[in-house]
Amino acid sequence: MKTQFKLAAAGVAAALLVVSRSFAEPALPVITQELVAPPLLPPQITRKSPARVVVNLTVEEVEREIAPGTKYTFWTFGGTVPGKMIRVREGDTVELNLQNLPDNKLPHNIDLHAVTGPGGGAAQTLIAPGNEASFTFKALNPGLYVYHCATAPVGMHVANGMYGMILVEPKEGMSRVDKEYYVMQGDFYTSGGYRAPGLQSFDQQKAIDEKPTYVLFNGADGALTGANALTARTNDKVRLFFGVGGPNITSSFHIIGAIFDKVYFEGGTRFQEQVQTTMVPAGGSAIVEFTPKVPGNLTLVDHSLTRAFNKGAIGLLTVSGADNPAIYGRGVKKPLPGAQASASPARAPAPAVPAVAGQQLRGKTVYDSTCAVCHQDKGQGVPGVFPPLARSDFFKERPYEMAHIVLHGRSGEIVVNGEHYNGVMPPQELNDEDVAAVINYVSVAMNEGKPVVTPTQVAEMRKAR
Numbered sequence: 001m002k003t004q005f006k007l008a009a010a011g012v013a014a015a016l017l018v019v020s021r022s023f024a025e026p027a028l029p030v031i032t033q034e035l036v037a038p039p040l041l042p043p044q045i046t047r048k049s050p051a052r053v054v055v056n057l058t059v060e061e062v063e064r065e066i067a068p069g070t071k072y073t074f075w076t077f078g079g080t081v082p083g084k085m086i087r088v089r090e091g092d093t094v095e096l097n098l099q100n101l102p103d104n105k106l107p108h109n110i111d112l113h114a115v116t117g118p119g120g121g122a123a124q125t126l127i128a129p130g131n132e133a134s135f136t137f138k139a140l141n142p143g144l145y146v147y148h149c150a151t152a153p154v155g156m157h158v159a160n161g162m163y164g165m166i167l168v169e170p171k172e173g174m175s176r177v178d179k180e181y182y183v184m185q186g187d188f189y190t191s192g193g194y195r196a197p198g199l200q201s202f203d204q205q206k207a208i209d210e211k212p213t214y215v216l217f218n219g220a221d222g223a224l225t226g227a228n229a230l231t232a233r234t235n236d237k238v239r240l241f242f243g244v245g246g247p248n249i250t251s252s253f254h255i256i257g258a259i260f261d262k263v264y265f266e267g268g269t270r271f272q273e274q275v276q277t278t279m280v281p282a283g284g285s286a287i288v289e290f291t292p293k294v295p296g297n298l299t300l301v302d303h304s305l306t307r308a309f310n311k312g313a314i315g316l317l318t319v320s321g322a323d324n325p326a327i328y329g330r331g332v333k334k335p336l337p338g339a340q341a342s343a344s345p346a347r348a349p350a351p352a353v354p355a356v357a358g359q360q361l362r363g364k365t366v367y368d369s370t371c372a373v374c375h376q377d378k379g380q381g382v383p384g385v386f387p388p389l390a391r392s393d394f395f396k397e398r399p400y401e402m403a404h405i406v407l408h409g410r411s412g413e414i415v416v417n418g419e420h421y422n423g424v425m426p427p428q429e430l431n432d433e434d435v436a437a438v439i440n441y442v443s444v445a446m447n448e449g450k451p452v453v454t455p456t457q458v459a460e461m462r463k464a465r
């Protein structure tokens, strides 16, 4: 009996020893995460062993442009929409320090989908302005995860921009690529209509009805176009970390002119190959990889296309490099036998658009996001399909009619620079400021002219109809 008892006691002691040993983990190296503004993100991880990663994330309520001339009060993680990307390795321990800055007005917190445990950190981090909350979690599962504020009303905090992503790289690491970018889509609900000028407030009813005024990439109309376009060279391997903050709208994410070689669908660790469009739910993500082979602009869109062309969900990836006609030919256009000649491929090269400043900038922004899809980036048009706006005799002869065309659209026969067109231009849903700005931009930058119309005159033409 005695020996049996002794043996049992020894067994318990041994078990205790094992337990206590597994608790005493070797001290992990401490690394402070360097946070950067989207569309950039921290570099690929080269470490082969776990670390304790310290993330110092601020909550900042900031007023900034949601569209040219339109302001909105965003609530952000790290001052940006989406919030700064966090990048760790599977098995890392993450120490998250959340600071609700003293100038903020509301309590906030963070729920990370990469956390295993109820609320994802929401309870541990709920703090009023002027406080800091800290909590740690172990990144057990590799993948690309959304994080967001989970303070009531949660939909409102998310609609105001409180989301971002955390990438947990698998233990074995990720393949090397040439370019990595971070893009998140979100839906926004403002009191005024799309691009209504001035400071806009949040419209709760529109949010409940899921009728967004804006659907945007990276928190602003134009965040990824013009000077903000993403860039790559031909044959670069490009990896895009794409997420949807929502709060409501699922994305049919597509890049016009590219085919995804791989899509790590739903932000997980398996991939599908040769994908044209991938569906990303609100609060979800995807990692897409592709290799542009020819130069030009690739266009990021939500393929629910009125969101792209009427609500802002559009971005550009500008690819530089040499032409590759074997992969992408230039094409030839000519009139059908017996048809009126209208397509003359041999035409003067598009004039360069001079640099613009000040109020012209607004016109350029409107042009790039609204008119360029048809009339082309430099106003050169497409022979026989879309008339040119640059050096257009039609425009120069009747500059005052232009606001009417932009407001109400135009269809039927038209002759521009001696070429016949017979198409349909839909009315453009722009406010008076933007109509005036874009016409003056076309006049000054593309037709060597002067500003021709004021917002007040546009307002009168709108009424006159």
Ligand code: HEC
Pocket: 366, 367, 370, 371, 372, 373, 374, 375, 385, 386, 387, 388, 389, 392, 394, 395, 402, 405, 406, 410, 411, 412, 413, 414, 416, 421, 422, 423, 424, 425, 426, 428, 438, 439, 442
């Ligand atoms: C969806 C394509 C589309 C968009 C977007 C578009 N246009 Fe047009 N536009 C056309 C077509 C097609 C015509 C020719 C209509 C016809 O045949 O009567 C045209 C004609 C015009 C003309 C008169 C012809 C000329 O070349 O001078 C002007 C001016 C014009 N557009 C300005 C604009 C401006 C400014 C914008 C942006 C605010 C814009 N368009 C957006 C398709 C478009």
Ligand SMILES: [Cu+2]
Pocket: 075, 107, 108, 109, 149, 150, 151, 157, 162
């Ligand atoms: Cu919040």
